[in-house]
Structure formats: structure tokens, C-alpha cells
Amino acid sequence: MKILSVSTATNHLSVALNDGQQVIVEKNEQDERNHSEHLDPLIDEILKDNNLTLKDIDRFAVAIGPGSYTGLRIGITTVKMFASILSKEVVGISTLQALAKGVKEEALVITGLDARNNNYFAAGYLSRDVQQNVIPDGHYNIDVLIKAIQEYVAKNEVKKIVFVGSGLKKQDEKIKSLGIPYEYGTDEQNVIHAGLIGQLAENAIPVDPDKLLPRYLRRTQAEVDWHKKTGKPFEPDSHYVEEV
Missing domain, CATH: 3.30.420.40 (ATPase, nucleotide binding domain)
Known part of the structure; x- marks a missing residue:
């Protein structure tokens, strides 16, 4: 094909x-x-x-x-x-799944795109022969993302975490607090x-x-302004999460 x-x-x-x-x-x-x-x-x-x-x-x-x-x-x-x-x-x-696909070793892969102000478009995938999405694609504040990782780790055996994407290295202190071996993706993986x-x-x-x-995972500013101005509900044909 x-x-x-x-x-x-x-x-x-x-x-x-x-x-x-x-x-x-x-x-x-x-x-x-x-x-x-x-x-x-x-x-x-x-x-x-x-x-x-x-x-x-x-x-x-x-x-x-x-x-x-x-x-x-x-x-x-x-x-x-x-x-x-x-x-x-x-x-x-x-x-985010495509980013995770670039990690070949067995690990919990946290994929993230910097969305500014300590927010990330992020997800968690297991990098095995068949990928498994274990932390849903979403728009997360870094503290919420760290908590989601902690909750997954508490219930599952995780030997290593690989962080790929953009802007995650600046959260190194919070990531270090997870207490699990981790590494950041290479330039090629990011x-x-x-x-x-x-x-x-x-x-x-x-x-x-x-x-x-498109799956934006966050409302555009134009949509937020339109909603405030008109009071009308947001359109149902897009995928959004709660603003953080």
C-alpha cells in the first residue's frame, strides 16, 4: 500500500x-x-x-x-x-502518537508540545509493538500532567520514562520528583x-x-471571544478539553 x-x-x-x-x-x-x-x-x-x-x-x-x-x-x-x-x-x-512512535525502546513515553504558561498538549504511550495510549491526549497544566503520570506509575510497573516533544526539559525539577529513571528525546525524536x-x-x-x-484539544481565542460575546454554545464538532 x-x-x-x-x-x-x-x-x-x-x-x-x-x-x-x-x-x-x-x-x-x-x-x-x-x-x-x-x-x-x-x-x-x-x-x-x-x-x-x-x-x-x-x-x-x-x-x-x-x-x-x-x-x-x-x-x-x-x-x-x-x-x-x-x-x-x-x-x-x-x-502525540506520531511523536511516541519514534521511541523504539520499551518505556512509558510522555509526548508533549509546549502550549505556554506551563501548559502542554501531552499524552502517555507505551512504546511496544502495538502502542497503547495510557494517558489520554489532552491539554494539561504541568502539575496536572505530573499527577497523571504519578497515578499511572502507582498502578503499573514503569522502569523508565522517555519525554519527547518540546518544552519539557524546563520542567526538569518536577520531572525529577517522579523518582523514576528518565531521559529526554533526541533532536530526531523530538x-x-x-x-x-x-x-x-x-x-x-x-x-x-x-x-x-483537526483535534485542537483547546479552544481558540477567537472561539472563546465569540462565546463571551454571543452566549451561544461552542460548536459540537470539535474536540476540546476544559480550559486551564
Whole structure:
């Protein structure tokens, strides 16, 4: 199965072509503002280098969040358009799960993206042959995240924790208080790789392109302001958690 995968969730842009679990090619760019300009040329380059067209792709995959609001929309809109026009399969993959996929050793993997003010988009995964999400994807204050880790550790045998993503090293004192051997991810592990998204996508359940939505895990400021102004309830078709 040929899978074309995309991540525009962070300032790291990644595009990959997979043949099932095999990553044929992955191209990455560190580009904070121009994903909309660089995504299509990267896709075109990968296809041309492998003598393929979009019609040859069996399944499209994309990181659906959490992440940058604008960035997520760029990647999701692109693959939705491809899948809809070409009548191809499309799947969305958790950004945090894709980060966890990069850790190969057996450990509790805490994936996090810095959401400022000691808040993180974070989750906990067991890095085994079949990943298990043991701390749900969510928007956590660091103290709440540490408590969630403590509760999991108290009920399960955990020999090691690996922290991957962004902004977690500055919480080293709180992490140290867990009393469990830990380490931080390498530069390579701390970014989202489209090739790993492709591997996760092989066995994921395809969705209708129209139903592929970003998972922000936090309300946008515009939505908060709109709710305060109008008093109307928030729309039900997005995934949110309580503000912290």
C-alpha cells in the first residue's frame, strides 16, 4: 500500500512516501511560517523522484493535532482535497502518537508540545509493538500532567520514562520528583516524522474526507471571544478539553 503522509502540525514540515511499513522517502523542513508555500512542492518532488502521480497513492495520512491551528488546517485541507478529488482513502493520526512512535525502546513515553504558561498538549504511550495510549491526549497544566503520570506509575510497573516533544526539559525539577529513571528525546525524536505517520496509518481506519477534522484539544481565542460575546454554545464538532 502506497501511503503519502504529511505533518504541518508544528514549525517542522514533514512529508513522506511509505510502502506499508517501509518508509521509501521522507523530506523535512524547519519552516515556521511558510508551510502553505512549501508543502505542495515537497509532495511534487517526492512523487516525481519516485515516478509516481497522486493517482498512484492508495491512502493519504495527516497529523490532525494537537498543534498549530493554522498549520493543522494546511495539512488537513491538502489531504482532504486529494482524497476527495481522487476518491482515495484518508486517515488522521494523533500528533502525540506520531511523536511516541519514534521511541523504539520499551518505556512509558510522555509526548508533549509546549502550549505556554506551563501548559502542554501531552499524552502517555507505551512504546511496544502495538502502542497503547495510557494517558489520554489532552491539554494539561504541568502539575496536572505530573499527577497523571504519578497515578499511572502507582498502578503499573514503569522502569523508565522517555519525554519527547518540546518544552519539557524546563520542567526538569518536577520531572525529577517522579523518582523514576528518565531521559529526554533526541533532536530526531523530538520532531514529528511523516514516515512514522505513514506507518501508523497503514492499519488505521479510513474516514470520509468531509469528516476529517483537526483535534485542537483547546479552544481558540477567537472561539472563546465569540462565546463571551454571543452566549451561544461552542460548536459540537470539535474536540476540546476544559480550559486551564
